[in-house]
Amino acid sequence: MTADHKNLLVELFVEELPPKALKKLGEAFAAVLADSLKSQGLAAAGAAVTAYASPRRLAVQVAGVAAKAADRAVQQKLMPVAVALTAEGQPTPALLKKLAAVGADAAVVPQLKRAMDGKAEALFLDSIVAGATLTEGLQKALDESLAKLPIPKVMTYQLADGWSDVKFVRPAHGLVALHGTAVLPVQALGLTAGRTTRGHRFEASVPELSIESADSYAAQLREQGAVIASFAERRAEILRQLGEAAAQQGLKPIEDEALLDEVTALVERPNVLSCQFETEFLAVPQECLILTMKANQKYFPLLDATAKLTHKFLVVSNIRPADASAVTGGNERVVRPRLSDAKFFFDQDRKKSLAERVPGLAKVVYHGKLGTQGERVERVRAIARAIAEQLGGVDLAAQVDQAAHLAKADLLTDMVGEFPELQGIMGGYYARHDGLSEAVADAIEDHYKPRFAGDELPRNEVGLVVALADKLETLVGLFGIGQLPTGDKDPFALRRHALGVVRMLSERAGTLELSRLLKAAVPAFGGLIQDPSEALAPFIYERLSGSLREQGYSAQEVDAVLALNPQRLADVGARLQAVRAFAALPEAAALAAANKRIGNILKKSEEPVQAQIKDALLAEPAEQHLAGALKITAQVADALFHNGEYAASLRELAALRGPVDAFFDGVMVNAEDPALRANRLGLLKSLHEAMNRVADLSRLAS
Template sequence: MAVNTLLIELGVEELPPGAIDTLSDALAAGIHRGLSDAEVPHGEVLAYATPRRLAVQVAALSDSQPDHEVEKRGPALAAAFKDGQPTKAAEGFARSCGVGVDQLIHLETDKGTWLGYRERQRGEATTTLLPGILQKAISALPVPKNMRWGASRVEFSRPVHWLVMLYGSDVVEAEALGLKTGRTTYGHRFHAPEAIDLTQADGYLAVMEQAWVLADRNQRRERIREQVLSEAEVQEAIAVIDESLLVEVSGLVEWPVALAGSFDERFLEVPAECLVSSMKANQKYFHLIDEEGRLKPLFITIANIDSIDPQRVIEGNEKVIRPRLADAAFFYDTDCKRPLDSRISELAGVVFQKQLGTLADKAHRSAAVAAFIAGRIEGNVAHARRAAELAKCDLVTEMVQEFPELQGIMGRYYAEQDGESPEVAQALEEQYLPRFASDAIPHSRTGLALALADRLDTLTGIFGIGARPTGTKDPFALRRAAIGVLNILIKGELNLDLRELLELAAAQHQELPYAENLVDEVLNYALDRIRAWAQDEGITAEAYLAVRARPVTRPLDFARRLRAVQAFSGREEAAALVAANKRVSNILAKQENDVGLQVDPYLLKEAVEQALHEAVSGHREQVMPLFAEGRYAEALDILATLREPVDAFFDKVMVMSDDPAIRANRLALLASLRALFLEVADIAQLQQ
């Protein structure tokens, strides 16, 4: 079989930058899936994309499916012949295979011998399969919003204008989205607008680059990064490259050219975050800072043209950004004319959730919980209550309504200006931490209390009205809220009882239609989220299940147990002790009555059971203080030394003695052994 390169390119009008990566990956995945399903051998599948094109290149694509052997099974041998002559069943089967009866074979199976036929079937040509594969791949694209154009009934994200499909140097004839395939593509809209006839599927990137198009999106992003860093160096500044902005800008250009501009220094009187948000959100500019991290009155824009007069392009961008920054300055000045706490009354007019009331209601509930938490973590109760009262006030400011991503940040600025306590001001920004699993947690005690209180209120409230998250829908981001609570408690080393906190948060709500079992439900939902955290920490699912089997309601305590069990599972003695715990668990589970922990030394007849009793008793004295202090790893290290007396006991002692008193005593000994390990986790689960 011969191999060659396949190139598919779909030419479109400018795609939404946020959809380019998704559509590009989906098209490549669809082509890859189609070729794999058809069993056509091929090499690497590469996805390319610009605002005006989606392309896929497949290396070393075979020109056909491989030949394969087809086996057909006919009637049973007993029914195929009678008196040595073929029956109608045999003749009919032979005709269906296009051969004579004498060319059929015998197939031996575990159910007997059958008449059969084998033939080698030639693989279908790849060029015959490609039209269907292309059509299916395009039909499956996750287009965010379809549109029609002209008189056509075809629908796509943007109007499509050309379709290329080359196998080597040959055009593969097909039709999709109302277009017939060809070899004609187009370069940069301004630098190379003429039609380009591709002669080969290979060398696509080089041909497009000659036409002022960087079709490889990763190459284009890195070109932008290099240019921004280089231009910043010329300006004696440091460029701040936001990766999400880099991706978005890359989706707006085919031939990036970085240009530096400036703005009036008077705008630097406005908080830097406001200016940066305006530059990023409105103009897609990269901002520059000095060595101390202070914003400089400079920006870098990415043009989609290599202008013969770049200064005019720069001046145009400077002219555009000026009113944007003026708007930001106006919003800031307007907001500063009122103290932040004057907006508390406005929160009563903003609905948090129809059944849970307004933001004012949420603030009132959160204040009680935050104050309680602050008291428990040696924070300032008054600060926590004040921070909760002000927490959502910046949501009704001009600046945050224009730039929602500045919530919390502006709260801090306005609180500082009003002369609020520095810790209260800091907490207003920290309330949204952590924003994602690996994000930092609040630094201040007031911030910790407020961040917890806000999330606990949301969790109990939304669960309480029955709006529980599902595997596919979580409109209130409850999963993120639960993970945030866990991260704060664990990373912040706050050994608080989550059940107690949830009970307090739930009690702040006036009426919840699903209040019954609410705390247990939210608690279990949160503790189930620890599994993902544990996985990120390199802790096995078995270790998680071992700890989860115990009634642990303090996430920090849960995490300490997890780390201890994970470390224990790697010890040489672990396997034997896990098996012993499993065995003990099974024995105790079969007893009709509960087995006590009280052992009568006088009923211990065998030396090995006496030795085990002494070991268990001695170890209990050592580990109980460690359990009380949460030093589980040290405790399990001590308990690991029980392996020898446990092994000796099971080797030489019959637990289920005929003597009821001795049997009960031995069961109590095993129960006391298991109880020691259960102080940490059900390590019997590790055997799974």
């Protein structure tokens, strides 16, 4: 590192930042500021950037920042030569005016360069632009970084003068900007940069820290300020302490990345402590206890080796007293009322069966155009019965109907009213308390699954049918009234519902056909909606397409298979594998190109083409040969296709390459004789259908 290249440190000291936003704020502050310095030539493109974010600070260190950016040569287009110069080569008034605007005069005209710009010759001015000084460049970078911060909610507060207002995420009280050891006098939010900051509210060894240099920032905060400035380091330290404290008791802390991020944003000097609550609360479903401890108190419940909740939990404190008993005792006292509430809700809810709650759903509005939750339940029941009938089985239909009838009843319970995240889960508990079968209870619990990408599917067939019916009711109903997602807005999570349908049909319900399912769901709505299948089916295929590409299939492979709108989504994976294997064959490229050519010929035909071949009209040897080869190949390929042997079916088609090439080399498709022309088109139509049973092979053509 040269003498004028030193590490740069910028810190903004503020009041406590919103914990759920801190990670993104820290990352954005560092990234935008560093990118701006790099774009101005003050830092190298590969310069190391270190982000810092704690409850009361956003900071960034950029390595090897120059005191001044290098001067750079710039070529500026002025105007076309025809406009800039007279016939005698003298500058026109337009050129002189343009030169004055860029700080030059007629003296530079002989040095102007001529070059083609499109179809016309233009004049260009070469000049040297002085590089920005670091103070200028950092001011620009800091302004840009603050302007682009992803602030969830802006505050307005007054500066010390009592007159000026500032808008920011939280009131700012300090600004540090150091280039090596030198202070850069940049300004932001009514503050002028210096080298002074503050550490931990209670445990810093000094009230104010004077940062010696950009390199000493993190160490000084840790040693003098009792603050781990790095979000990543603080998070790792919390994770280490959680694991250590749990292991000492032979237990395991619950894994929750969002909770870990939030707690990391709440403390500057983490100190994990062990606490416990009365074992009597363990009679309450553990999901309730875990949720109230995580959501309300930011605690980490401890699980045993079987993943069962214990009466112990971990707290991440922001202080390290010599005697931690007051801290642990206080947290144990605070959690007790929360657990008591959960126990009360659970006990009260069980005094009324799920079946007794169902009539109350008629008073709960679902959607202004689609009626109440009670009406929705009846629609889900009807769709679920239709699916069960497709799968077969009177017993299945009866269990499905019972589960669908009761699935939404827990929405009216106190527990779900307090914790909406537990809908379905509590329904399963209450169903078991009501003495319902395990299959029905599991189905009620599982009917929202999959709730998110990667979530597990319902455990049994009853749950699968009800979950499928529930998601189809949402999709068909909302598409049927024109309530489609737009851009990033998807208030009813229709994309997630569609992905859930895709997964269930792909992984578990292999015999069900998509179009038939969508059609079967429409009658449940009576006259409330228009049949949305025409718009909804492509929407579901789009979700399937995205999912398959994420799994590693190419866009070409996916397009080839989904172009046929396969109805059994469970077959799609095998078709994709078959297409991938076919594409590796030496004959694949020629056949794909021929298939594309055939498709274009058939599209241009003025009359409908039937896939029929009259042997008597096969005049040329090449078409006779192709017809004969197609008859044999198509028969074998079709049999393999119907057996689900897609790769073998496509492999059979490779034998057609020679006859197809010979046909196009020696036969004129659009013969003058209408009968010959129709027969040749029929031959191509037959070939086209035989080749595109598994996938549209023309999509593989480059």
